[in-house]
Amino acid sequence: MKNLARCVLLGVAISAAPAGLAQSFPVKGKAIRIIVPYAPGGVADLLSRIVGQRLGPLYGAQIVIDNRPGAGGHVGGELTAKSAPDGYTIMLGTTTHNAAYAMYSKLAYSPPRDLQPIVLLAESQGVLLVHPSLPVKTVKEFLALARARPGELNYASAGPGSATHLMAELLKMVGDIKLTHIAYKGSGPAMIDLMSGHVETMVENVSTAAPHVKAGKVRALGVTSRKRDHNLPEVPTIAQSGLPAYEAVPYYTMSTAAKVPQEIVSKLNGDIDAIVRHPDLATRWSELGITPLGGSAEAAVKRNAIETATWTKVIKTAGIRAD
Numbered sequence: 367m368k369n370l371a372r373c374v375l376l377g378v379a380i381s382a383a384p385a386g387l388a389q390s391f392p393v394k395g396k397a398i399r400i401i402v403p404y405a406p407g408g409v410a411d412l413l414s415r416i417v418g419q420r421l422g423p424l425y426g427a428q429i430v431i432d433n434r435p436g437a438g439g440h441v442g443g444e445l446t447a448k449s450a451p452d453g454y455t456i457m458l459g460t461t462t463h464n465a466a467y468a469m470y471s472k473l474a475y476s477p478p479r480d481l482q483p484i485v486l487l488a489e490s491q492g493v494l495l496v497h498p499s500l501p502v503k504t505v506k507e508f509l510a511l512a513r514a515r516p517g518e519l520n521y522a523s524a525g526p527g528s529a530t531h532l533m534a535e536l537l538k539m540v541g542d543i544k545l546t547h548i549a550y551k552g553s554g555p556a557m558i559d560l561m562s563g564h565v566e567t568m569v570e571n572v573s574t575a576a577p578h579v580k581a582g583k584v585r586a587l588g589v590t591s592r593k594r595d596h597n598l599p600e601v602p603t604i605a606q607s608g609l610p611a612y613e614a615v616p617y618y619t620m621s622t623a624a625k626v627p628q629e630i631v632s633k634l635n636g637d638i639d640a641i642v643r644h645p646d647l648a649t650r651w652s653e654l655g656i657t658p659l660g661g662s663a664e665a666a667v668k669r670n671a672i673e674t675a676t677w678t679k680v681i682k683t684a685g686i687r688a689d
Contacts, residue, residue, distance in 0.1 A: 403442025405552025483666035505607035526688035529616035
């Protein structure tokens, strides 16, 4: 009977553990790690740091920004998926993790199965850039040059499956051109090589590209969304420049391991949503060239489903394989 009682008590303790963990989250003073699956310097890195700066004081905790580039963002994705399901490891999720995993057949984890979105953070615009030495000043001229020199122009990206990769692949498909992909471990090193002339072109987020455009280090030809960006108001959209079917809007989530209890996800959702929507960050978001989103975890799940359908079609049509 004593052994039976011990077993019953043990079973009750185990079943109650997730609820108890959720109720005590966050423990004051316990560090929270935000995994950034790209190198420092890109919009994902900056967005993570802004959220972390607000979340730390709110939770009375140290926020550790952990840059883990590699495999187009999937090194960080796998690390998050396999982390302890306690809410203390979260990740800046991008199109790579949320919608573009169809290009991989040998990942060591399943993004839709092993990750869950906490909240929609923001969306941004991309911009088609070229090195100033390239003799083109418009999207039409760029397309004409690319068609005249199929496969000769190299384009940089933040890595296979990244938003910068997909935006360029969509341009190739819609524009009927051939470009050669050069993958980097993040937007930062990719932009350095573009500015130095080691690659000819890149589709980059407006937020990180605008300062270099204004400094004359790269030339902007067209933005990827349907509307012009206020940071580069003189740059037309790609759709306005001869490719009306083109539109690509990178978006970002905060995500965590799939087995993190929903009570913890709800807590994180409410607090990060409030940070994203706070009025005193509006100017900062504008400077970065991003539009804050926020909303429920369910809204993030719905956005992921829509984007997955879109980018899976692009991936399969273009025959993109990243492994």
